[in-house]
Amino acid sequence: MPHTGLLHQLQQCAKRHLPTQGKKLHAQVIKSGLDHDGLLYPNTLIDMYGKCGYQNDALQLFDKMPERDLASWASIFTAHNQASLFQNTLSLFSTKFLIDGFQPDHFIFASLVKACANLSALKLGQQVHAQFLVSPFLHDDVVKSSLVYLYAKCGLPDTAQKVFYSILSKNVISWTSLIYGYARAERKSEAIELLRRMPGKNLYSWTALISGFVQSGLLVDAIRLFIEMRRVGVYIEDPFILSSMIGASASLAMLDLGKQVHRVVIGFGYRSSLFISNALIDMYAKCSDVLAAEKIFRHMSKRDVVSWTSIIVGMAQHGQAGEALSLYDEMTSVGLKPNEVTFVGLIYACSHVGLVNKGRQLFKSMVDDYGLNPSLQHYTCLLDLYSRSGYLEEAESLLNSMPFKPDEAAWAALLSSSRRVGKSEMGVRIANHLLELGPEDPSSCILLSNTYAGAGMWENVSKVRKFMLAMEGRKEPGYSCVNLSKENQVFYSGETTHPMKDEIFELLKELDAEMRRRGYVPDTSSVLHDMGQQEKERQLFWHSERLAIAYGLLKSVPGTTIRIVKNLRVCGDCHVVLKFICSIMNREIVVRDANRFHHFKGGVCSCRDFW
Incomplete structure (x- = not known):
């Protein structure tokens, strides 16, 4: 040859x-x-x-x-x-290239900038940029395109734009990187305008814009752009954009949108794509359809650690601990090594069924058998397990000995447990820690107030009220979104302007009357405003999840599951109300709040009243 x-x-x-x-x-x-x-x-x-x-x-x-x-x-x-x-x-580069006495050329500069960009190593990237500017290759457009990507990815779209305008021959990569930079920085109008101006825009340009919006949380805008892209006939020759849309559906818990994207996946022949299947498992789990998630998992011809972890975490989040643990045994039996996220899901699963020894064993296994370092999240899950199972002394000991500073959520979880089992002395001790931390979550303040009130510590109750007043102006308004087959409706707490407000009010009144006949007594302890009992009950009556549930009952097909996404934690009174409503109406209600999933069915909740 x-x-x-x-x-x-x-x-x-x-x-x-x-x-x-x-x-x-x-x-x-x-x-x-x-x-x-x-x-x-x-x-x-x-x-x-x-x-x-x-x-x-x-x-x-x-x-x-x-x-x-x-x-x-x-x-x-x-x-x-x-x-x-x-x-x-x-x-x-630093240990051998420079020591060997070489100076970078344009190929080396491009490789170094790409590495910095993907590591978001801005300072090092700026040093490479400075070295490039004094090199004989300072006019190289390929290196400049890489620099546009570096600054776009590091959240500096204006700097990226300066480099972009210095490129003599602007290629698709430089345009796409700049679009992505503005989209990721939530500079919506500038990102869209860049796409409109771009000559020869293609799938990758649209993908940059849409994925940037998804990453920056502009999910509705991402969906609109995807619909526009499909309308103008852009051929989907790469599945990455579909994974972005699946992710948007998951974040919004829009099951029907996710199903539509799933049909597009099948239509374009990407059903066998590993990362698309993994994204679909995650989407269906987050949209509360774990049966569909498991079906996709079982039909995969090839699975990786992400596939197994996604289904394990999905099962755990929905309270299906036995299934999660069985999947773990199956995963290890085929020789796959679990990762940090796998163990978060497993220990979380154990906490829902009180498997303290199993949870301890898993925590030990991740260190001893797999060499993984536990994060704050792992310790918090173990703390949750101890707290739920009544091992409060162990929980407090763990909180004080773990190699991380406990955050507000950790202290609040232990405080909630101590109140639940009536350990008032421990509750006050933990409450003092939480008060010193300076709570920022309204639900933590409610826990604190009730703990101090129960102990007759009215001066501390007053301090907590001051915290609540200070956060009143900056706290996120509570809202709930009900997901129906052809629409999504968002309701804010106290909203009285909805076109169907009268029908919603009448249904809630009827349900309230029936609940009271069955023994419901409003728990107004979550209302810290200084007002009468009747006004406190009226505030609870107009909580966003109740409005969303009532609308869902009025608009959905009888017998179907009602799915709600709430941006804050469900309050204790609404949790009781939802258990009554699911029993009265003989409907399953699934709520995804800021903490976890709640499946209400037959008068009980999958969280076992601990969240």
């Missing part, structure tokens, strides 16, 4: 990602002695292995080279970047 033909075939293996064929060609290179004849073949082999995902082989070849040139370095940096080993690129 002529040497030029061998070189061409190696380049084709790199282009088409054919590592097995590439290894055979490598053997021919060695047999022909070409691996010692200059740097052309070694550099091409490093490039081939890197692009085929064989970074270890690429690095092994690189380390064995008696001499290297800039092309060798560019190939190994590219190999690490393509494997998302961006830290390795920067480490090699």
Whole structure:
């Protein structure tokens, strides 16, 4: 075989990602002695292995080279970047490249900037930028495009725009990066205007805008743009944009939208895509349809740790602890190593069924068997497990000994447990810690006020009220969104302007009367305003979740599940009310609040009245 033909075939293996064929060609290179004849073949082999995902082989070849040139370095940096080993690129640059006395060329600069961008290493990226500006390559448009992406990803779209305008030949990558930067920074109008002005806009331009909006929380705008993109006939040749839309559906808990995107996934033939299937599992779980999530999981031909973790966490969040733990056993039996998120879901699952020993064992296993370092979230889950199961002394000991400063949620969880089992002395002690912390969550203030009131500590009750008054102006208004088949309606607490307010009011009155006949007594302890009992009850009556439930009952098909998403924690009184309503109306009600999922059915809740 002529040497030029061998070189061409190696380049084709790199282009088409054919590592097995590439290894055979490598053997021919060695047999022909070409691996010692200059740097052309070694550099091409490093490039081939890197692009085929064989970074270890690429690095092994690189380390064995008696001499290297800039092309060798560019190939190994590219190999690490393509494997998302961006830290390795920067480490090699600082520990070997500079020590060997090399100066970066435009290829090296582009690789370094890409690594900085993907690590969001802004300061280091700025240093590379400064070095680029005093180099002979300061006019290179490829490096400038990489710099646009760096500043866009690091939240500096205006800086990205300055670099963008210095590019003589603006390509799709630079346009797309700038659009993404403004979208991610919530600069909505500027991002959309850039897309409108962009010549030759394509799927990737739309994807940059839509995914940027999803990441910045502009979910409704992302959905509108996706609909517009579909209307103008942009062909979806890459599934990434679909995963963004699935994520938006999950965040908004819009089950019907998620199902529509799922149909688009099937229509474009991406059903077998691993990351799309993982996104669908997460979406269905967050939209409270865990049966659909499990069905997708079971039909996957290939699963990774994200697939298993998504279904385990989904089951745990919905109170299906037995299923979550069985899935974990199944996962480990096929040889997959769980990650940190897997253990969050597992310990959380144990807390719902009081499996204290199992939870302890899992916490120990993540450290001893898998070498994972527990985070604050793992400690909080273990604390929740101890608290729910009545192991309050162990919970308090854990809170005081863990290697993280306990946050407000941790103290509040333990305070709630101590009140629930009537340990007033412990409750006051924990309340004092929480008061010193300076609570910012209204539900924490309610817990504090009730604890101090029960102990007759009225001076502290007064302090808590001052906290509540201070946060009144800045606290997020409570709202609930009811998800029906063809619409989503948002209700705010106290809202009385809805077109169906009279029908909603009448239904709530009827339900209130029936609940009282069944023994319901309003719990006004969550209303800290100084007002009479009747006015406090009226405030509870107009809580957003009750309005959303009433609307859902009036508008939905009889017998169907009503799904609610609430931005704050469900208050204790509304939790009791929802248990009554699901029993009276013989309907299942699913509420996703700021803490967890609540499945109300037959007069009980899946959270077992602890949240």
